[in-house]
Amino acid sequence: MKIKNYGEYQRECVNNIPQNIRDQNGMIKSALNIDITNWKQHIDHLTAQIPAQFLFKSNYDALSFFKSDIKGLTNPQIHLKVEGSWSGLHEEHLRLRTVNLNHGKGIIQALETYLSMKIGPNTCLWYAIGGDQIPKFQQLVQGSYKIDIYKERGSYFPDIDFCIKNGIKLHYFAQEPGDIVLLGPGSWHWVKCSGVTMNTSWNFFGKDILQFDQAFKRQEINKILSIKVFLLTIFF
């Protein structure tokens, strides 16, 4: 599907309540991980505005060692969503840091012109659990719902009351338009948006002990679960 086609879907969502535009499987559609390698103006804008300490391919990012770009890894991507779209519980590959910008204006205006419609901005609601809580949470979810959070990556949306009732400490916050969310290594998170939104995100491999320690630990889990991560073959 092209962005323009998804724009038409968003327009329908704006004009109708989302429940009326679910597909035959009852799903609400999101357009995720869209490559923007060729969006030079947007990339240049981000490079100029984002501090080097968490900017993709900066001197602080170990992913800058790659000799050439790898789509979805060394470059940012955009995500387009409608009201009710959500991303399920997951941690980033190799527990990399993630940076996520909820657009308020600028690039969003350029896309609005291209799509001939208004596409936001709106708020995204974030939930996050520190890695130290995960062993306990994994057991709770397995026992209560028969879900293995490692194997069902991104397809389970935890209930906040379930977390609180079971003593899981979590972070819950609203990402307003223009806000940037930074998540540390090994932070499990899930997100829901409250309207049509556009976000740009990227991973960041900090050159610090915490990041490398977490990456090695996740690598060991991947071996046990037979999960293959492209990055492993390059770094380790």
Ligand SMILES: [Fe+2]
């Ligand atoms: Fe994520």
